[in-house]
Amino acid sequence: xxxxxxxxxxxxxxxxxxxxxxxxxxxxxxxxxxxxxxxxxxxxxxxxxxxxxxxxxxxxxxxxxxxxxxxxxxxxxxxxxxxxxxxxxxxxxxxxxxxxxxxxxxxxxxxxxxxxxxxxxxxxxxxxxxxxxxxxxxxxxxxxxxxxxxxxxxxxxxxxxxxxxxxxxxxxxxxxxxxxxxxxxxxxxxxxxxxxxxxxxxxxxxxxxxxxxxxxxxxxxxxxxxxxxxxxxxxxxxxxxxxxxxxxxxxxxxxxxxxxxxxxxxxxxxxxxxxxxxxxxxxxxxxxxxxxxxxxxxxxxxxxxxxxxxxxxxxxxxxxxxxxxxxxxxxxxxxxxxxxxxxxxxxxxxxxxxxxxxxxxxxxxxxxxxxxxxxxxxxxxxxxxxxxxxxxxxxxxxxxxxxxxxxxxxxxxxxxxxxxxxxxxxxxxxxxxxxxxxxxxxxxxxxxxxxxxxxxxxxxxxxxxxxx
Numbered sequence: 001x002x003x004x005x006x007x008x009x010x011x012x013x014x015x016x017x018x019x020x021x022x023x024x025x026x027x028x029x030x031x032x033x034x035x036x037x038x039x040x041x042x043x044x045x046x047x048x049x050x051x052x053x054x055x056x057x058x059x060x061x062x063x064x065x066x067x068x069x070x071x072x073x074x075x076x077x078x079x080x081x082x083x084x085x086x087x088x089x090x091x092x093x094x095x096x097x098x099x100x101x102x103x104x105x106x107x108x109x110x111x112x113x114x115x116x117x118x119x120x121x122x123x124x125x126x127x128x129x130x131x132x133x134x135x136x137x138x139x140x141x142x143x144x145x146x147x148x149x150x151x152x153x154x155x156x157x158x159x160x161x162x163x164x165x166x167x168x169x170x171x172x173x174x175x176x177x178x179x180x181x182x183x184x185x186x187x188x189x190x191x192x193x194x195x196x197x198x199x200x201x202x203x204x205x206x207x208x209x210x211x212x213x214x215x216x217x218x219x220x221x222x223x224x225x226x227x228x229x230x231x232x233x234x235x236x237x238x239x240x241x242x243x244x245x246x247x248x249x250x251x252x253x254x255x256x257x258x259x260x261x262x263x264x265x266x267x268x269x270x271x272x273x274x275x276x277x278x279x280x281x282x283x284x285x286x287x288x289x290x291x292x293x294x295x296x297x298x299x300x301x302x303x304x305x306x307x308x309x310x311x312x313x314x315x316x317x318x319x320x321x322x323x324x325x326x327x328x329x330x331x332x333x334x335x336x337x338x339x340x341x342x343x344x345x346x347x348x349x350x351x352x353x354x355x356x357x358x359x360x361x362x363x364x365x366x367x368x369x370x371x372x373x374x375x376x377x378x379x380x381x382x383x384x385x386x387x388x389x390x391x392x393x394x395x396x397x398x399x400x401x402x403x404x405x406x407x408x409x410x411x412x413x414x415x416x417x418x419x420x421x422x423x424x425x426x427x428x429x430x431x432x433x434x435x436x437x438x439x440x441x442x443x444x445x446x447x448x449x450x451x452x453x454x455x456x457x458x459x460x461x462x463x464x465x466x467x468x
Contacts, residue, residue, distance in 0.1 A: 012047035012074040014348075019358065022073060026080050034088060037081050044078035047071065048101075072347040075105040076284050076361065083286040098286050106368050109343055149243050150211040150262065151330070152176060153235060155228040156250035157217050163250050165454055167213060168464055172426065173259035173438075176213040215250070226344070226357040233337040241331030249324035252442045252450060257426030257463065259438035262327070265406040271399035272332040275367065276325035276407025276441060277318035283358050290368055291319055316402035317433040318409065323363040324441050325407040336366055336398075370397040404433030410446025418449040420456040426463035428453060 011017055030037055048071070082098035085091055152170050156163050170176050216231040223230075232247060239245065246262060248255075258265075266274060281288040326333070340362045348357060401407045410418055413432050418440065421427035429436050442450020457464040 008043055009047055012044055012071065012077060014071045014073070017071075017073060019073075022077060026077055030081060030084060034084075037085055040081050041078060041085075044074055044081065047074045048078065072105060072343075072361070072365075075101055079284065079286045095286075095289060099289055102284075102286065102290070105347070106365050108347065109339065109369065149240075150174060150176075150246065151214060151239060151243055152212070152246045152248060152255075153214045153216065153232060154248050154250040154253075155217045155231055156215050157220055157222045159218070160251055162252065162454075163215070165458070165464060166248070166250065166253055166255070167215075168466075169255040169426070169457075170213050170259070172463065173255045173257055174211045174213075174262065176211045224357060225359040229337055229340060229357075229359055233334065233341065236330045236334040236337070239330040241329060241334070243330050244327065245330050245333050246327045246439070247325065247333070248439060249441065249443070252447060253325065254428075254440050254442075254450065254454060254457070256428045256436065256438060256440060257424065258428075258436050262406065262438050265438055266327050268405070269396075269399045269401070271328075271396040273326060273328035273336060273398045274406065275321045275323065275363065275398070275400050276409055276439070277316075277400050277402050277404070278320055278322040278409035278441075278443070279318060279412035281320040282322075283361055284364070287364055287368070288320065318402050318404050319400075321360070321364050321367055321400055322407075322409045322411075322441065322443065323360040324409065324443055325439050326363075327406070332397075340366055367398050367400070404430050404435045404437050406437060407439050407441065408433060408435065408437035409441040409443050410449050411442075411444040413446060413449070415446075415449035415452070418446075418453055420453050426457065 007015065011021070026040075030040055079098045079102050082094045082101070086094035086098065152174065154163075154166065214235065216235055217227065220227075220231075236245065244263065244266065328336070340359075343362055343365060344357055408430050413430075417431040419429040419431060421429060421436075427436050428440050430440075440450065440453070442448075442453075454464070456462065459465065
């Protein structure tokens with residue numbers, strides 16, 4: 001607007017920041033005006049290292065605790081611009097620079113989080129981790145070992161047909177009851193209230209031994225993507241720490257009949273937490289360079305997080321983390337959410353009620369900090385604790401389901417790759433990964449494929465018939 005000025009430096013230091021405007025500036029203006037990219041890098045570097053950055057973004061007066069990367073959005077914006085330069089000019093120096101910035105930002109919490117995550121790992125063993133990696137698909141998984149249950153948890157502020165389909169699919173595959181001890185068929189079709197039909201079906205006596213399905217946030221005010229972290233964190237604190245928890249997005253996910261084997265599938269990863277994955281790296285494309293050595297990745301990249309032995313020549317079908325589906329013990333997931341919350345507080349703002357927190361970015365940060373914890377302690381952790389974990393259990397802190405065995409996201413995947421079985425009720429096959437995943441995620445560009453699969457499963461006589 002004529003006569004007004006925009007405080008660009010302040011914007012990238014967290015004052016009046018919004019993801020929408022950030023994306024408009026960086027992914028719109030700068031892609032159309034490459035001549036402005038160099039100047040943008042200067043502004044962003046100044047925002048990152050300006051000693052007068054907003055104090056509310058600092059966890060304490062000790063600036064070393066955040067490694068002078070007070071505002072994560074500025075770091076990722078700089079990385080985004082450098083990545084655009086690298087792609088346009090095949091500029092290895094720009095890639096090296098981008099990854100150095102991202103590495104410094106990601107590692108900022110390592111010294112203060114290593115011990116807590118290691119301790120959580122030593123306490124959690126939701127299932128027998130000595131189970132062979134090749135799970136037996138013919139075994140049932142409705143019962144965990146004594147004292148443990150499987151909880152499927154999602155976040156939704158209103159009941160929609162997609163949520164009802166998810167609930168029904170989970171009920172059929174995992175024999176769940178809802179959080180109040182009611183069969184999911186007792187959820188009213190027109191309201192967000194639960195009818196008390198427990199006396200009619202007589203299941204309350206079996207409630208403590210049952211798997212559960214819980215919807216968090218119904219009739220609550222949505223405060224942005226940070227809301228699901230806040231609500232899930234609060235809920236997990238009420239669960240036994242060794243119970244197994246599957247978190248799923250609410251409106252674009254279905255459980256398949258293969259979800260009956262969720263526990264065995266989870267065991268096969270030998271990890272405390274397993275994330276679903278997708279084809280593209282989002283929201284930050286440059287993060288992909290941390291996962292393997294691409295032709296444009298400089299061999300000289302000095303990184304604790306990057307292994308030069310990894311090559312991108314043989315990428316798995318789903319190489320990149322997606323936070324719409326993950327699984328782990330309640331204790332391990334709660335510890336992860338505690339760290340994510342601290343990371344947001346130190347490098348963005350409060351996670352509660354903040355619509356400009358991209359939760360997937362912060363789960364990516366958690367993964368990149370802790371992906372190499374097999375057989376060694378976390379940086380900053382008690383080494384004896386880390387060695388005990390590896391020696392006793394031989395499993396990692398966090399793993400990605402890059403082959404679509406347990407979780408499969410369909411954004412960026414040809415819609416024809418999702419195939420509903422004509423012979424096995426409730427089975428969905430992925431032609432991309434050659435798997436029959438337990439949970440399918442039709443996020444973003446995958447919505448059409450998921451909607452088509454849902455309609456097929458709701459045909460008369462089909463698996464989900466009567467779920468609406």
